[in-house]
Amino acid sequence: MNWLLEGFANLMNINSLLICLGAAFVGTMVGVLPGLGPGASVALLFPFTMFMTPANALIAVGGIYYGAMFGGSITSILLNVPGEVASICTAIDGHPLAVQGRGAQAIAICILSSFFGGMLSLASLAFMGVAISKLAFMFGPFEYFALMMFSICCAAGLGKGSLIKGFSSAALGILLAMVGVDTETAIFRFTYGQSALFSGIQVIAMVVGIFGISEVMLGIQENAKSISTGIKYKTKWPSKREFTLSIPAAIKGALIGSFGGMLPGITPSSCTFLTYSIIKRTGKEKEKFGKGAIEGCAAVEAANNAAAVSGFIPLLTLGVPTTSLMAMIMSIMMIKGVIPGPTMFSTNISITGVVIAGFALGNVICLILNLPLAGMWAKVAELPYKWLAPVIVFLCVLGTIVINNSYVDLWVMVIFALIGVIAKKTGFCTPALIMGLILGSKLELYFRQCVVIGWDQLLVKPIALVIIALMVVIVIVFQRSMKKTKED
């Protein structure tokens, strides 16, 4: 564990500490704003990480991500406005508590549970990371190809209504990843003589368009308003009984989140819904659920943050993103020249050490920022959307142009913003599109390697066969659940 201690030592420089503080602050701020979730906050600040070292960029993105998670819970409780989907369950019990005048206690429990969940997940990342990455050294092209297909299948399942739409979106993403030069043969593909397309489609511009601009546009269409409920906030500590009720609930939530977050396709929001349904059945004060159960808040928040952090386990150990947000983080790493995968726990272990240390510090900062400043964050959520929308659009444009000073990137951003808006109406699966675009080139590389080795060799690769079997199972499960949802 020397690498982890070295990580903490390397983190102790003014640059990294400021980035940690800034990311947690900005993440929380964006997280409390109506209509902007963690995806949008990462997309919005994604381009600014280009000026940072690989470790600092990862610390910044991590800080923004779980800062947004922390922020979402405050507005859910005080204003009944979940900043993101994962905070919906927090609002179910948190807001009634605020109405009863116990909002401060609920926020304290939520923040402490989030902190606990995040730290537990970080511990599992530090301890399990080495073991999983050792296993990953046994992986060859077949295993990686199967794993990436598995990830894409899971992303396809995130779409609404039909798995076919998810697969089509992923296929389109894979096709978009082919635009530009083929690295092996140096032949241009889908460029049609346009020099602007030679370097391919800029992932950042696409992500900013889909997650940043389109969310703002949809916010304008939905006439997103800040809602002030008039609830006054004053920091108060929870009672001993509230603590006693919350501790086991937070442990359950953290364990569910830590495990669930590692699985491809399982987003923190799905972990929170699962945790809420379990805790509702097993909680000590079952009758209070929906009317202000502190256990519900504790479990859900612990699960939310635990899942957010544990999503980094498959990304850093196997190089496989489990959600579209992790795919965005993966692309930042690749742009920075850090290839996520087993080398993160061998040759690049110094970066991993700093990153894990940065995440831990970021969690502590979020705790410090949120506990006494919850009242201030609730005020931030009251900012009018008619002011926020143009400012966010301006920041998105600024973020996209600073990367390459390219107008083509801006047009890519606009086109994908339009796709993002239309996607909401047609059921087009944007997570699968992003996953396809980011994994597309790697998937092609492993596919071609498999062809050269010979597909018959797949039969003697037990790990790859197990992954393929799991993939088939998950596709069937998704198909059935979608069919059931349609019937209902």
Place this chain on the structure above:
Amino acid sequence: MDKGKKDHVISTLGIVLVSFGLPVLYLVTGIMALLEARRIQAKLQVEKFFAGPSGYMSIIGVVLLLLFIPEIIEGMKKYKKNLQKYAEKQAISKASEETEAEKERRINTNRMWIVFLMLTGYIVIMKPLGFFTSSIAFLITSMFYLGNKWLTVLITVSVVAVFLYFCPNFGITLPKGFLGI
């Protein structure tokens, strides 16, 4: 064209786009992938087709074409359903006035598309005018359009202008226009 007829054309076009937009996109991209794969194969003459730069591409092309079939079937069902819904809505709206919620929704949708157009205009004017001028123009027009007070606009634009002025000091270079800013 009178307003009623214009609304009818726009609504029908919207239904067609929502129902058939995606299948058509898959069909077009699938065909494009196959044509591109054919061009590359003719140029490189790779021995092992699937190990080359066009093999994987043609697989994705075929997948898109295969996925087009269920999508177009679903699109047809959706088209019929949406047309029926539209006809029902028309019948109701003829009998009664547009509800407040519907009116607000329509206004907000129009507002969204106008802001989108403003964004497009922002990028178009950026090349000749530069980032500074176009950003200020975009912020002023969009903020006024969305109903912000002039003092809010003034403060925001001033803060952004100061920020952009000092951007080069942070190592951020932004495109300049013919005015030199």
